[in-house]
Amino acid sequence: xxxxxxxxxxxxxxxxxxxxxxxxxxxxxxxxxxxxxxxxxxxxxxxxxxxxxxxxxxxxxxxxxxxxxxxxxxxxxxxxxxxxxxxxxxxxxxxxxxxxxxxxxxxxxxxxxxxxxxxxxxxxxxxxxxxxxxxxxxxxxxxxxxxxxxxxxxxxxxxxxxxxxxx
Numbered sequence: 001x002x003x004x005x006x007x008x009x010x011x012x013x014x015x016x017x018x019x020x021x022x023x024x025x026x027x028x029x030x031x032x033x034x035x036x037x038x039x040x041x042x043x044x045x046x047x048x049x050x051x052x053x054x055x056x057x058x059x060x061x062x063x064x065x066x067x068x069x070x071x072x073x074x075x076x077x078x079x080x081x082x083x084x085x086x087x088x089x090x091x092x093x094x095x096x097x098x099x100x101x102x103x104x105x106x107x108x109x110x111x112x113x114x115x116x117x118x119x120x121x122x123x124x125x126x127x128x129x130x131x132x133x134x135x136x137x138x139x140x141x142x143x144x145x146x147x148x149x150x151x152x153x154x155x156x157x158x159x160x161x162x163x164x165x166x167x
Contacts, residue, residue: 049145052097141162142158
């Protein structure tokens, strides 16, 4: 019991020291494994463009659908405070899109994102979204950074467009 208390005190001491002494953000492939254990407070840092996932699909008619925004959000209800597996899944899916955007930013200009695990998972998410509309065919996704404006409409920059993904 005492060792647990000492570990918690050491953890909070490290957090306090890290708040006082600001340094560069620590990045690295080994740190990716610890993302689940530490909260990401970068959303308090500054307001910036938000990554959004858009999907289109092509069925047997051989014509592409319009781009559809995949933004999983369910209805909120009181029971969801205590038990919300679907909401947790939707939050994880949106977090996956955020991770892909961050990984692409870390790759740099002109690098291939296809070997990334986050890219492959977003491909599956896009295919799952397209399967809600068609059973067979191909789909494609775009990752866009969108900046909302005060008028309500927004500007967007396409970061990545995938090749065709068979369903």
